[in-house]
Amino acid sequence: MDGTWTIGELADHAATTLAAHDSPQANGRVRDLPNERLIRWYTTIGLLDPPLGRRGRTALYGRRHLLQLVAVKRRQAAGRSIAEIQVELAAATDETLERIAALPPSSSGESPPREGFWRHRPDISHRPATVPAALPGHHPPRPTVVQGVRLAPDLTLLLETTDLSDDDLNAIDSAARPLVEELRRRGLVAPPESATPPRRSQ
Known part of the structure; x- marks a missing residue:
């Protein structure tokens, strides 16, 4: 394993992680365990980042994708709608995803993928907003559901x-x-x- 997974391997890792952590699907709110079709749909609507790259025609995924996938399922298990999850996780940092996904130690043992700096989402939480938050009536744009x-x-x-x-x-x-x-x-x-x-x- 070079730190990247195929879409099938990503689905297996996510399913194993969820099953090892009190099985959030058990409450009946979440119908589907992660599978390839679901991963493709989540990528289409922006809940998962695009693949890191390709080996031939095979898309490759990394640890951030696992965090995103597990975080989405955790939020669904808590009763959140897809639209609510899109708003919350649209620009989530790795730290935020780590907290929500709460991966057990066995799921974190793989070395992270070797990615270029351009593939990482910068943490912009410490930067000043371009429009002061104190302005009355100002609301930041919300992600669009597609x-x-x-x-x-x-x-x-x-x-x-x-x-x-x-x-x-x-x-x-x-x-x-x-x-x-x-x-x-x-x-x-x-x-x-x-x-x-x-x-x-x-």
Whole structure:
């Protein structure tokens, strides 16, 4: 292990970590243990950072991804909605994620991934705000909740809406088909898994 994991290994680490810590899924609020589909969706809506890089076509993940994934599940187990978790964890530092995820020692034994400085989120908590917090009526912008529409196995359209009808999906399919075909010709997206219309990412 070089400090990075495949998406399947990340899912296994997260599931093992959650099972070893009082199984927060047991309260019935959280339906899904982490799996590859869930990880991809969380990445699409910004709950997980993009992969650190790729080995061929295999995406690679690191310890921060594990912290993010476990932190999300802890918050879900506490009854928080995805929208609330997005707001709380959108720019969370590693220290914040460590506190929320509360990884047991056995989950922390892997050496952290060897990343460049540009991959780390800076801790900006000590920096002055650009707009004084004391100004009356000033509220910092909140992260936007988006919905993903899967156009191809590795191509997702993000929309700032929570209400898509079947007619909307059919229209998106018709409009996006030439783009998807061109991207496939260029080898930028994977071949189709099946001839199915686009679907909401969940």
